[in-house]
Amino acid sequence: MQDFPADLPADGIGAEAALALFSDAIRTRSARLGDALAFAHMDPPPLDIAAQLVGLNATVNQNLLHPEASPFATEVERRVIDWLAPVFGMSCGHLCAGSTLANLTALWRAREAGARRVVTSTDAHVSVAKAAHILGLPFQAVPVDAHGRLDRSQLEPTGDAAVVLTAGTTGRGVIDALAPVPCRWLHVDAAWAGPLRLTRYGARLDGIEQADSVAISAHKWLYQPKDSAMILFRAADAQEAISFGGSYLATPNVGVQGSRGAAAIPLMASLMALGRTGLAALIEKNMADTDELAARIGADPRLELKQAPEAGVLNWRPVDGSTVDVLARLAGTSSRTMIDGALWARQVAANPHADVASIWGRIRTAL
Ligand SMILES: Cc1ncc(COP(=O)(O)O)c(C=O)c1O
Incomplete structure (x- = not known):
């Protein structure tokens, strides 16, 4: 926040300058929920x-x-x-x-x-x-x-x-x-x-x-x-x-x-705009993405899948105990959750623009 005043400014910079400043900051400094690699939280990119x-x-x-x-x-x-x-x-x-x-x-x-x-x-x-x-x-x-x-x-x-x-x-x-x-x-x-x-x-x-x-x-x-x-x-x-x-x-x-x-x-x-069918297609794409990622994780001997996903959320962890380190390398793609006192990676399929092949590539690189 170095480019923003630490104290309430006495004089304004004007609406045009403030709009430009904030528009730029919002665009460049917000989490990119619609990115092909975003698969971490329950927050979708909005329609x-x-x-x-x-x-x-x-x-x-x-x-x-x-x-x-x-x-x-x-x-x-x-x-x-x-x-x-x-x-x-x-x-x-x-x-x-x-x-x-x-x-x-x-x-x-x-x-x-x-x-x-x-x-x-x-x-x-x-x-x-x-x-x-x-x-x-x-x-x-x-x-x-x-x-x-x-x-x-x-x-x-x-x-x-x-x-x-x-x-x-x-x-x-x-x-x-x-x-x-x-x-x-x-x-x-x-x-x-x-x-x-x-x-x-x-x-x-x-x-x-x-x-x-x-x-x-x-x-x-x-x-x-x-x-x-x-x-x-x-x-x-x-x-x-x-x-x-x-x-x-x-x-x-x-x-x-x-x-x-x-x-x-x-x-x-x-x-x-979408109709029930169009909305269902978005959610079903999210569900299919989760199943595909679960299949890839389940087939990799370096990883443990907690269970088959049932509502667009899946949990996994490396079998070698390196979950903390791996998660640190996966910001924006994976989130975390505790299950029975142990740390697991968490993926949430809220992003219709997610690309499972790229996400899987990022996970493998992080191992
Ligand atoms: C199961 C469940 N209930 C309630 C909430 C709270 O919802 P909100 O964040 O919309 O207040 C969440 C948020 O993640 C949730 O996952």
Whole structure:
């Protein structure tokens, strides 16, 4: 940051100079998520149409808190929820800035329904523990089985609990068995793998339609710029208990956020541009890339593959114990995760421009 002032400048450099400075820095100093070698994180390069509409939206600064200050955007959000909720067996919901918030919203609703504690797996995302903490609910993490799924044999009675199952765990991309668990509220954190439901792999999420709520990050596998996610509910009246009205509000404020932008517009435009088939083709390309890389890793005696990938995430490590050093050479291509106390490389297929042959070449060179 040497080219940026250390203290708040007294005099401005002018909009043109600031725009040039920041445009150049953004272009040259950001992680290149759409690079052929990018295969590391759950952050896709956003679709061009979505990125352009985020910029255009910013020029009109619509606020979803007030329908009269966001007439088109409010309609669009209703429509896109009407499109997507039924895919998951849900009937209503709203957009929010990320699945951290979507999980918090779901567990808030669960508490209103009488849930007195939160039960999930040890591989659940940290936002679930965080939400329990914020809500003042005791939190319990049940061990996962050898495959990485919540081990149902270790579940004690959960009649008074909100149970959170994960569709696409952050570290391993594993989909918990989604069959209902007897409990006060069943939430599925489908932040990552939710969009698989729209593809030929949709059956991997069977059971999700029996949850009370579902969280999905559109800024992950729906290729949206941040901040775009949604919380969906099965019961049509579920949002009433998490809505606050009065004072200056003409309509009740639903959920955790107050003011929020029109993320539904780029999302709906992307879905119209691609159609369900076009979106599925992108995700299925990501899935095929993961399978191909897994096959190459599995066939190399110098490497150990943790397990066959099921939702676009795979884990591997060198058999000679050099994981730390190898990972240091693979920044941008691989990320990391701990499994059973050991370090593994992690690949996430969020980038439709990834080139598996080049990625494999880089991994081999790093060994
Ligand atoms: C399974 C899961 N849940 C929740 C989250 C949090 O989502 P966000 O980053 O959109 O807040 C993540 C993020 O990686 C995740 O992988």
